[in-house]
Amino acid sequence: MILFFVLAKSCVSDYVSGGDKNHIAELQQMIDENTNIVANLSNEYTETRIAKVVKLYKFDYSFDLNGESYNGKITLNEIPNANKLKIYYLKENPNTISADPFDDLKSENEKGKSISDLLVGILWGILSIITLISLVTSFSKKKTPETHKEKKKIVRKKNKIIESQKEVTEEEKKKIELEKERIRKEKEDPSRFMPK
Structure with a gap:
């Protein structure tokens, strides 16, 4: 740079x-x-x-x-x-x-009469600015550790699960249990692989 x-x-x-x-x-x-x-x-x-x-x-x-x-x-x-x-x-x-x-x-x-020096100088200047920007962005990415981001995602998922459990009533719980049982039985049924 x-x-x-x-x-x-x-x-x-x-x-x-x-x-x-x-x-x-x-x-x-x-x-x-x-x-x-x-x-x-x-x-x-x-x-x-x-x-x-x-x-x-x-x-x-x-x-x-x-x-x-x-x-x-x-x-x-x-x-x-x-x-x-x-x-x-x-x-x-x-x-x-x-x-x-x-x-x-x-x-x-x-020197000073040909515009080619100026154009080449502008090109080098643009390259130095691009290099500076990429350097700054790479340093800013290194400051945020990946493990910290993953922990935040996990915490958010847990919070959503907890919130959704609070809203479920007893009747809805029974429906969920019945649906789970039906899915389990379908999986255990050996005839499910047979053509109908």
Whole structure:
């Protein structure tokens, strides 16, 4: 439920506030300055699957620039063919990188303009509300023990029997007894199974 709420808030806030202005400026600066380098990727990576459709791959990267070594993690949409990858970096801070600043810039600029983020956020919000309601109803059902309900039913049945016995007169009791006797005799009669 909390995850659904966080996803809803994230999507709706992306729509309301638009793209991150600082990140857009950094990406634009990477493109304008064309600061790129070939980084070494690790042989091992972590695969993450989102909604059974999208796969993301997280690699460790490292590169040397002006005598200094930089490393970190980068997430890619596909596994590269080699252990080398061309990445763009920010000149003032080479730890800020992007594998494809053009695509990243496009997606940041689309935030707040596309209604799809808002619709997805609303969907996540509805799912979180449904989950909350089902959670509340399941907790309220657990508070009432089943044995307590059964005892109440038994007590009510006993009360009905007692009330009905109070209303029966002596004459009605005799009729009931005669009817019971007639039913008992019919059950004892062996010819009842014979065709008539």
